[in-house]
Amino acid sequence: MNATYTREDIRMKAKELAKMMAETEEVDFFKQAEKKINEHLRVQELIAEIKKLQKEAVNLQHYNKTEALKEVDQKIDALHQEIDEIPLVQEFKQSQIEVNELLQMVSKTISKTVTDEIITSMGGDLLKGTTTKSPYFDGGCQ
Structure with missing residues (x-):
């Protein structure tokens, strides 16, 4: 007999899986790298300068100052490149x-x-991705 699961059962399993994923090497490295970036003075200075220039760009765009806007956009691009x-x-x-x-x-x-x-439970063919019981199902959950 097949078990029937509720949305809540699935949500709880998803939370369990998310906790497992949060404890992987990939996520641990990401957290460490983010912490180092937040503590890196030059990166923070560059980010602050970019934010300041972005606000300036919005104002220039609002007042249709296209030449000045181009110049500010170039400065922003240069700062992004320096960060990268x-x-x-x-x-x-x-x-x-x-x-x-x-x-x-x-x-x-x-x-x-x-x-x-779904395919298996309906007696279908996994290689073809079709069921034998429904001509309408074509493996559409992928």
Whole structure:
């Protein structure tokens, strides 16, 4: 007999999975990198300067000062480039990518497993991704 789970059961399991993921090497490295960035004086100075220039850009845009806006945008781009060249920032961005890949892997695994379970429970063919009982189901949970 198949068990029936409630949305609450699934939500609780998702929370459990999220806690597990929060204790992975990828997430730990991300947290450490973020802490170092928050403590890195030059990075914080650059971020503050970018925010100041962004506010200035909004005002220039509001008053249609296109030449001045172009100049401010170039300064902002240069500051972003300077931040991106800091090794710590590169490590942080890489850690963001790795955490995102972990989340994507979990999402794809859940989606594929749900689809496979539907196909199997309906006597379908996993290789073709179709069920034998419904001509309308085409593996659409992925």
